[in-house]
Amino acid sequence: MTRAATALLAALALAACAPPPAALDPAGFAPLDHTPPLAARALLPRGVTADDMRIRRNCYAYAFRGALYPVRRPDGGQYCI
Secondary structure (H helix, E strand, O other): OOHHHHHHHHHHHHHHOOOOOOOEOOOOOEEOOOOOOHHHHHOOOOOOOHHHEEEEOOEEEEEEOOEEEEOEOOOOOEOEO
């Protein structure tokens, strides 16, 4: 196995161990009254739909198993418009 393949496998293994994002305070988040941006929908975890999305101050979150989580950009920040 090459060094690059070994490094990739190690990174994937560590990513699988990462804790889930911290839950948000649901106060002020409202169901969407518009179609969310395609970019925000593409960032949702598998099994979460646009119907699960909420918005507050132009920042998106999603409801999952009774908690609210931020829609995260690839750099780790919350997706806001």
